[in-house]
Amino acid sequence: MSVAESGEIFDRDCRACPRLATFLDGVKERYPDYYCRPVPPFGAPDARFLVVGLAPGMHGANRSGRPFTGDHAGILLYQMLHKYGFASRDHSEAADDGLLLVDCRITNAVKCLPPDNKPVGAEINTCNSFLANELMTLPENSVVMALGGIAHRAIVKSMGFRQVEFKFAHAALHDLEQFQMLDSYHCSRYNTNTRRLTETMFDAIFAKARELLDK
Ligand code: URA
DSSP: OOHHHHHOOOOOOOOOHHHHHHHHHHHHOOOSOOOOOOOOOETTOOOOOEEESSOTTTTTTTHSSSTTTTHHHHHHHHHHHHTTBBSSSSSSOOOTTOOOBBSEEEEEEEEEOGGGGOOOOHHHHHHHHHHHHHTTTTTTTEEEEEEEEHHHHHHHTTOOGGGGSSSSOOOOOOEESSSEEEEEEEOOOOHHTTTTSSSHHHHHHHHHHHHHHOO
């Protein structure tokens, strides 16, 4: 049964990208305990705040089966989600740790672990229909946080807008008609270690999201 026929917004058994499916098979052989499948979104479909990352990290979401869970990229993210009332705890340990998101959902532009953390254009495009489905469930007055340029462009594409009209810039706010999109540099280890993204900068993005949602 296709995803459309089943009414599901996401295919947990998707193997549409041959390179990613083959790569995941190999990673599963090396790490039999890892999740190693398309990682589903975390949080309620009708949440008003959607955080969109890039793709599962090898020893994070790909291991745990929950976005941004188990590696460095999630540390600051869950701290901020908790600080601004979007999460019941300030860290996410495992998919079954009981953590709850509040009016918030977390997903990735690409649902499968890509080699070297780099999905190719065709993979981002193939996965785009899942993201489009998720964006469609957003209620009115929602805010979508794009973590990095790839997530930003995937969101613009999902909504059928032209990329030239919406350029990625840290802290930029874009009106995409159905919702507002707030850009942030990705909270990756590289960006936080190089201080391209500091805690203060990320905090300000979350404060803005909270303000928009509380209006
Ligand atoms: N983990 C995720 O789930 N997404 C990212 O973008 C990075 C790490």
